Amino acid sequence: MIGRAALIVLAVSAAPAAAEPLRLRADALTGTPSPVGLLVLDGDADASEWLSAEGLVWIGAGAGIGDRADPGGGGEGDALVIALRARGLAGRAEARLGRIIVVTGALRPLHVDGTAARVRLPRRIDVELFAGIPVAPGVAARGWDWAVGGRVARRIGDWGGAGVALLERRDRGRLAVREVGLDGGLAIGRHDLAAKVALDAIDGGAPAPALAEASFATRRGALRGELYGVYRSSAHLVPATSLFSVLGDVASAHGGARASWRAAPRLDVSGDAGARVIDGAAAEQLSARATLRLDDRGRGAVIAELRRSGAGAGYDARAGAGQGTSAPGDGGWSGARIATRVPAAGAVTVSGELELVMPDQAGDRGAVWPWAMAAAAWSRGLWDVAVAIEASASPEERGRVDVLGRIGRRWEAP
Amino acid sequence: MRRRTLLRLAALAAAVAIAACAGVLGLRRSGTRVFPHRAHVVRGISCVTCHPGISEAGDEGPLHLPDQAACGPTCHPQPHDARPCLDCHSEPFASAGAADARAHLRFEHRSHMVVAAGNCMRCHNAVAEGDSRLRPQMAACFGCHEHDRARDVRRCDGCHVDLAEEGTPPSTHLVHEGDFVREHGIKAASSADLCATCHGERFCASCHGVTVAPVPRRRTLGDPLRPSVHRAGFRARHSDEAHADPGACLSCHQPERCAGCHVAEGVAGAAAASPHPAGWVGLTPGENQHGRAARRDPAACASCHGGAGEALCVGCHREGGVGGNPHPPGWSSRLPRDAMPCRLCHAPGGP
Numbered sequence: 001m002i003g004r005a006a007l008i009v010l011a012v013s014a015a016p017a018a019a020e021p022l023r024l025r026a027d028a029l030t031g032t033p034s035p036v037g038l039l040v041l042d043g044d045a046d047a048s049e050w051l052s053a054e055g056l057v058w059i060g061a062g063a064g065i066g067d068r069a070d071p072g073g074g075g076e077g078d079a080l081v082i083a084l085r086a087r088g089l090a091g092r093a094e095a096r097l098g099r100i101i102v103v104t105g106a107l108r109p110l111h112v113d114g115t116a117a118r119v120r121l122p123r124r125i126d127v128e129l130f131a132g133i134p135v136a137p138g139v140a141a142r143g144w145d146w147a148v149g150g151r152v153a154r155r156i157g158d159w160g161g162a163g164v165a166l167l168e169r170r171d172r173g174r175l176a177v178r179e180v181g182l183d184g185g186l187a188i189g190r191h192d193l194a195a196k197v198a199l200d201a202i203d204g205g206a207p208a209p210a211l212a213e214a215s216f217a218t219r220r221g222a223l224r225g226e227l228y229g230v231y232r233s234s235a236h237l238v239p240a241t242s243l244f245s246v247l248g249d250v251a252s253a254h255g256g257a258r259a260s261w262r263a264a265p266r267l268d269v270s271g272d273a274g275a276r277v278i279d280g281a282a283a284e285q286l287s288a289r290a291t292l293r294l295d296d297r298g299r300g301a302v303i304a305e306l307r308r309s310g311a312g313a314g315y316d317a318r319a320g321a322g323q324g325t326s327a328p329g330d331g332g333w334s335g336a337r338i339a340t341r342v343p344a345a346g347a348v349t350v351s352g353e354l355e356l357v358m359p360d361q362a363g364d365r366g367a368v369w370p371w372a373m374a375a376a377a378w379s380r381g382l383w384d385v386a387v388a389i390e391a392s393a394s395p396e397e398r399g400r401v402d403v404l405g406r407i408g409r410r411w412e413a414p
Numbered sequence: 415m416r417r418r419t420l421l422r423l424a425a426l427a428a429a430v431a432i433a434a435c436a437g438v439l440g441l442r443r444s445g446t447r448v449f450p451h452r453a454h455v456v457r458g459i460s461c462v463t464c465h466p467g468i469s470e471a472g473d474e475g476p477l478h479l480p481d482q483a484a485c486g487p488t489c490h491p492q493p494h495d496a497r498p499c500l501d502c503h504s505e506p507f508a509s510a511g512a513a514d515a516r517a518h519l520r521f522e523h524r525s526h527m528v529v530a531a532g533n534c535m536r537c538h539n540a541v542a543e544g545d546s547r548l549r550p551q552m553a554a555c556f557g558c559h560e561h562d563r564a565r566d567v568r569r570c571d572g573c574h575v576d577l578a579e580e581g582t583p584p585s586t587h588l589v590h591e592g593d594f595v596r597e598h599g600i601k602a603a604s605s606a607d608l609c610a611t612c613h614g615e616r617f618c619a620s621c622h623g624v625t626v627a628p629v630p631r632r633r634t635l636g637d638p639l640r641p642s643v644h645r646a647g648f649r650a651r652h653s654d655e656a657h658a659d660p661g662a663c664l665s666c667h668q669p670e671r672c673a674g675c676h677v678a679e680g681v682a683g684a685a686a687a688s689p690h691p692a693g694w695v696g697l698t699p700g701e702n703q704h705g706r707a708a709r710r711d712p713a714a715c716a717s718c719h720g721g722a723g724e725a726l727c728v729g730c731h732r733e734g735g736v737g738g739n740p741h742p743p744g745w746s747s748r749l750p751r752d753a754m755p756c757r758l759c760h761a762p763g764g765p
Contacts, residue, residue, distance in 0.1 A: 023579070038627060040627060042616065044578075044614060044616075054614050054615055054616060056616045056619065056620075058627040060627065078625035078627075079625065080616065080619045080620070080623045080625050080626055080627070081615045081616050081619045081623070083615045085615075090567065091567030091568070091569045092567055096615070100615055101615060101618040101619045101622050101623065103602055103603075103606040103609075103618060103622075104606070105603050105604065105606075106603050108664075108665060108666070109618065109622040109666060111619065111622060111623050111624040111625070118607065120566070120567060124566075126607075134624070135623070135624045135625055136624065153604070158562075158565070160604075161604045161605060162604065163604060171754065172754075174753060174754055176754075181603075183603040183604045184604055185600075185601065185603070185604035185605060194600045194601055194603070194604065195600070196599075196600055196603040196604070203747055203748050203749065211661075211665060213599070213600045214600075215597060215600050217592060217597075219591075224591060224592060226592055226593075226597075228596075228597075232659075232660070232661040232662070232665070233661065234660040234661035234664065234710075234711050234712050234713045235712050237661045237664040237665070237713060238664065238712055238713055238716050238720075240749075240754075240755075241754035241755055242712075242716055242720060242724070242755060243724040243727055243728070243755045243758060243759075244708065244712035244713070244715050244716045244719075244720070244724075245712065245755065246740065246741055246745070246747070246755065246756075247708050247709045247712050247740055247741070247742070248709050248741070248742030248745065249742075250660075250709050250710050250711075252659065252660050252661065254659070258592060258593060260591065260592060263439075264439035264440055264441055265439065265440030265441065266438065266439050266440035267439050267440070270592075270593075272593065276658070276659065278660060278710065279710050283658070292438070292439070293440070294438070296440065296505065296507065297507050301639055303638075303639060309654075309655070309658055310658075311654070311657060311658040331654050331657055331658055332658070333651060333654055335651075337646060339638035339639060340638070341636075341637065341638060341639050349636060351636055351637065351638050351639075352638070353638035353646060355646040355647050357647060357650065357651050359651075359654065369647060369650045369651065370647075371646050371647030371650065373635065373638065373646075375635050375636040375638075376636070377635075377636030377637075386635050386636035388635040388636065392647055392650065393650075394647065394649065394650030395650060395653075396650070404635055406635060406636075
């Protein structure tokens, strides 16, 4: 039904002698161990210079297809996007209608059935407005009834902009979220600076920061460096109508530096060193990565990556899995990953990926959680086919092997 | 002395390794080579000698790349090889790049040749610097073409036929470098409309959508190089990642998203066994870990006990209950008592 609706929307919008083609894509996925199927329909069309549409729907069937599947082996399906986009006033006004993602300044992205509009006013001032009801996945209850908000922003030359946004969500008529967002970005020469802050303003007092991020990046030749920081208050991110919003404000702060370097025309290396502080306890966050392209266009490449994530004192990883004791511990983990993609004969590409994760506290969850996938893909013209074998061991399953397959086809109608 | 010797040996080993891997690293070219445009220009050979018909070329038709007939009779009458010259004397993706440009750009040489008065280097100005940078960068277009208005309204279709379909990442602006999975959010905050010039609604929704298909990563099987927050064995480690970074999941997902999966997987809900250890809930502080854990990461609690599951907390923590006051010291709120969630524990009109 949902898929049919999306196709009708696309067909209607594409009907009047479209300047651009109607594009459709279908992907069918299947796999083991139990009969699993996933059909994804993906399309877009430009009906005219001022009207376009896009849609993406999926239908899944069988046990084990994913996280929300019916364990009994039933099916489910949903629409991810069904959207109409209209432009006018020589590009100075734009409106979207349907099932859309609303990204408005520093506010968290919202998936709504609703509408969003943007108007570009003189003096480089932009005004955005949106309203909608929340999209709810198949088995989850709707958390809030509707949301409304907007943003006013001012572009600064060709090199930056700043804006202020407001969001209100209602839950059964009551205010569940009132969030104020401040955002700004500058790109001057080889320097980039960006920051955003989302403030929880529901309580009428001074707004409390729920989420704040800042980043400064600079580049010189083949070298790029970045300093970043993230502040997050979990209690201010849950809706104010939730009981879990009244437990206080234990925020986490994460800061670090990252450097990347094109060491050779085909070799990039990067490193990230940071720390996270939660409830007064600090934990390291480290990663290093090397990417070697096997040809000038990067069709083939090898990636090697190391990561270290400490959780600091106060968290017992085993507790979450049911094997913990009452003693506080450290839930950190270390991991290594290697992945490669190599063009083989003709239109065939082979790829492989291996990840090893070692938790600091294994308990009986296993000392190493390996995950590996080997795949071969073939693409020619409008068709592409891929098969893969995936093997893993995790705290939930001692060992698991799946075989996956995907066949995709594109259509273009003039 | 011994240390210095070791350092010298290490340096030598590194040099040998780099030399041995020079081809792989792209430091040394092998096989095909860049076409020596500069050498031809220096010899005074006109561009149209090798690219006949380019002056009249429109937005469609052949690419006007030289073939044997263009290279052979007068200049290279005795080729050393029977294969087409461009099979070796051209970068492997040069022809493909020209075909991409033809397919995705609204451009014709014909009208430009008039303005440039036959001087190709007015646009192909990098020929003087090297042979591998022939295609003019976008900045070269702006030397003549007014672009401010198009940029102002984020309309690129004056030149680009369809950026989303084109799929060519920009090389000089909006470069997605660094850890872009982490960085993209902060950049999209102040310029989401700029992102939308290339990325459709579906691109954002494929991660941020509440109704995203359960196995999106597997849809791209065969491409392990594609960046993703939820890549590889994420399912095995997601619990540890979520606990180590409280609220990280809620940066994108609603709490119901976690709860929906946990109920479906039997981790939460009426049928699920308690995953908590002994001492999680008790009457003394020593055997009462859940309070501290909840304060540290309330989102983690909500991922299973959200919505109707909050009744579990209310049972003990309601006003006068055995669980005591869950608020931190100094807690205050301006919400009325009959507002959610106050009314779950407090009687209306009470103190």
